[in-house]
Amino acid sequence: MSAATHTHDHGHGHDDAHDHHGPPHGITRWFYTTNHKDIGTMYLWFAFTMFLVGGTMALGIRAELFKPGLQFFDPQFFNSLTTVHGLVMVFGAIMPAFVGFANWLVPMQIGAADMAFPRMNNWSFWLLIPAALLLMGSFLVPGGAAASGWTLYPPLIIQQGMSVDMTIFAVHILGASSIMGSINIITTILNMRAPGMTLMKMPLFVWTWLITAYLLIAVMPVLAGAVTMLLTDRHFGTSFFNAAGGGDPTMFLHIFWFFGHPEVYIMILPAFGIVSQILPAFARKPLFGYASMVYATASIAILSFIVWGHHMFTVGMPAAGNLFFMYATMLIAVPTGVKVFNWISTMWKGSMTFETPMLFAVGFLCLFTIGGFSGLVLAIVPVDITLHNTYYVVAHFHYVLVSGALFAILGGIYFWLPKWTGHMYNEGLGKVHFWLSMIGFNLAFFPQHFLGLAGMPRRIPDYALQFAEWNMWSSIGAFVFGLSQLLFLYNVVSTIRSGQKAAQKQWEGADSLEWTHLPTPLPYHTFVTAPVIK
Amino acid sequence: MEGHEPSAKQKRAAVISALVLAAVAVGIYLTVIAKFVVYG
Numbered sequence: 001m002s003a004a005t006h007t008h009d010h011g012h013g014h015d016d017a018h019d020h021h022g023p024p025h026g027i028t029r030w031f032y033t034t035n036h037k038d039i040g041t042m043y044l045w046f047a048f049t050m051f052l053v054g055g056t057m058a059l060g061i062r063a064e065l066f067k068p069g070l071q072f073f074d075p076q077f078f079n080s081l082t083t084v085h086g087l088v089m090v091f092g093a094i095m096p097a098f099v100g101f102a103n104w105l106v107p108m109q110i111g112a113a114d115m116a117f118p119r120m121n122n123w124s125f126w127l128l129i130p131a132a133l134l135l136m137g138s139f140l141v142p143g144g145a146a147a148s149g150w151t152l153y154p155p156l157i158i159q160q161g162m163s164v165d166m167t168i169f170a171v172h173i174l175g176a177s178s179i180m181g182s183i184n185i186i187t188t189i190l191n192m193r194a195p196g197m198t199l200m201k202m203p204l205f206v207w208t209w210l211i212t213a214y215l216l217i218a219v220m221p222v223l224a225g226a227v228t229m230l231l232t233d234r235h236f237g238t239s240f241f242n243a244a245g246g247g248d249p250t251m252f253l254h255i256f257w258f259f260g261h262p263e264v265y266i267m268i269l270p271a272f273g274i275v276s277q278i279l280p281a282f283a284r285k286p287l288f289g290y291a292s293m294v295y296a297t298a299s300i301a302i303l304s305f306i307v308w309g310h311h312m313f314t315v316g317m318p319a320a321g322n323l324f325f326m327y328a329t330m331l332i333a334v335p336t337g338v339k340v341f342n343w344i345s346t347m348w349k350g351s352m353t354f355e356t357p358m359l360f361a362v363g364f365l366c367l368f369t370i371g372g373f374s375g376l377v378l379a380i381v382p383v384d385i386t387l388h389n390t391y392y393v394v395a396h397f398h399y400v401l402v403s404g405a406l407f408a409i410l411g412g413i414y415f416w417l418p419k420w421t422g423h424m425y426n427e428g429l430g431k432v433h434f435w436l437s438m439i440g441f442n443l444a445f446f447p448q449h450f451l452g453l454a455g456m457p458r459r460i461p462d463y464a465l466q467f468a469e470w471n472m473w474s475s476i477g478a479f480v481f482g483l484s485q486l487l488f489l490y491n492v493v494s495t496i497r498s499g500q501k502a503a504q505k506q507w508e509g510a511d512s513l514e515w516t517h518l519p520t521p522l523p524y525h526t527f528v529t530a531p532v533i534k
Numbered sequence: 535m536e537g538h539e540p541s542a543k544q545k546r547a548a549v550i551s552a553l554v555l556a557a558v559a560v561g562i563y564l565t566v567i568a569k570f571v572v573y574g
Contacts, residue, residue: 225566
């Protein structure tokens with residue numbers, strides 16, 4: 001059961017009156033800030049900027065694939081685009097966006113004044129900037145940006161130019177930032193909760209982030225270890241992954257995917273948390289099966305450590321290994337199914353309305369489930385051997401990460417924007433944004449299932465004529481989806497500048513502390529005295 | 535006025551938690567590398 005039903009407004013009606021000093025003025029506010037709201041805002045704007053950068057690369061890819069033959073880019077540059085698009089979206093857009101949500105929401109939802117380590121919080125954010133510059137700057141060095149795919153597989157990655165070193169350094173910095181952010185989130189949740197806020201009263205968003213932060217601390221050092229070894233293979237004469245020196249490129253795949261599969265859940269568990277806050281608010285019912293949602297989230301996180309081999313069924317593992325990874329992967333459908341069941345049960349017989357956040361949450365539920373099902377298809381070893389490295393895989397993970405993670409982010413921003421800014425967004429424009437995103441996304445990625453089943457390989461700039469028609473539709477869909485995000489940008493900026501005043505509890509069914517205990521707009525410092533949760 | 539200050543007990547617990555988590559992260563990193571340096 002979430003906290004709200006156990007709480008009452010205790011000593012927080014005076015936040016406005018006590019907010020004697022607001023934020024400092026000028027650019028130094030943002031450089032030196034230790035305020036969790038400021039840092040959350042910076043994370044979200046950084047993530048949106050990187051989303052536009054990575055999205056522009058995606059549109060370049062889709063423009064090239066609009067018709068057969070080489071249109072705009074040479075194959076090397078095309079591969080650089082797919083590589084950096086993946087890295088930017090994973091490490092620059094999706095992950096920082098969720099950290100932005102965590103910064104804004106975790107302290108407020110547990111009744112804390114701020115994060116446990118505000119200065120480290122500032123540092124975690126500002127590390128992102130040099131990492132992003134290194135990643136983008138790698139396009140400008142001789143040989144162009146890394147072109148091995150975001151998975152940085154050897155031997156190709158060992159043979160490329162200095163852009164790879166820049167990428168490796170960027171990954172190290174991003175990893176350090178993620179680990180510091182995770183330490184901050186865990187220590188805040190475990191130590192800074194308001195009196196009476198027991199773990200099982202925390203909103204589900206906080207729970208999903210607690211589990212995600214543990215995942216990050218467990219797997220980011222593994223990625224850091226892998227890329228460190230790539231670096232020493234490239235420059236210091238080691239042969240960890242270099243077959244010419246007795247190393248094993250396949251070993252890199254094992255290490256990378258031991259990080260890589262939990263990374264998928266790092267990008268989706270906070271989305272589960274956001275959706276678990278939105279659906280009850282607009283169904284005007286408590287979340288169905290709160291405890292089972294917590295246990296399912298933890299189960300998914302634990303299982304994510306034993307399924308990495310399903311990314312590499314084609315490398316020649318023993319049949320027993322393939323079978324283990326196949327069945328372990330299918331097992332993840334059980335806790336995920338619990339979650340989908342609970343979300344549907346939350347909506348069942350609810351007094352539902354469909355404002356923009358709810359539209360994105362329901363869109364998430366429908367489309368993420370499709371992505372989950374295609375994941376089950378790919379978990380089947382003989383099927384995966386056929387579909388490996390085809391566009392079916394591309395369709396699958398975009399259903400998980402775009403209509404899953406990104407739709408939850410967009411829905412979450414519409415949901416909390418009134419609370420964050422004190423202004424209400426344009427509902428009509430929000431709905432247009434949702435439907436254009438929904439149509440554009442499905443037009444872009446559903447045909448890729450057909451392309452993959454027909455045998456079109458991924459990461460190629462040219463293709464056989466038989467794939468032309470679905471590629472054309474996919475590219476049209478991608479441009480509709482991509483350009484519709486400019487509507488979102490316009491809506492957010494106009495909300496901040498001139499939106500109508502929002503109510504303290506803008507959404508009738510919202511029940512976490514930021515809605516029930518804090519005014520709108522939020523004061524710069526919240527919870528002057530700690531709330532007591534009954 | 536800023537938000538309520540965490541108690542000394544909370545601050546101490548937070549520092550201990552952070553140190554343990556940082557040690558875990560560094561330990562995992564070194565273990566991954568040491569495994570391959572020692573065993574190939």
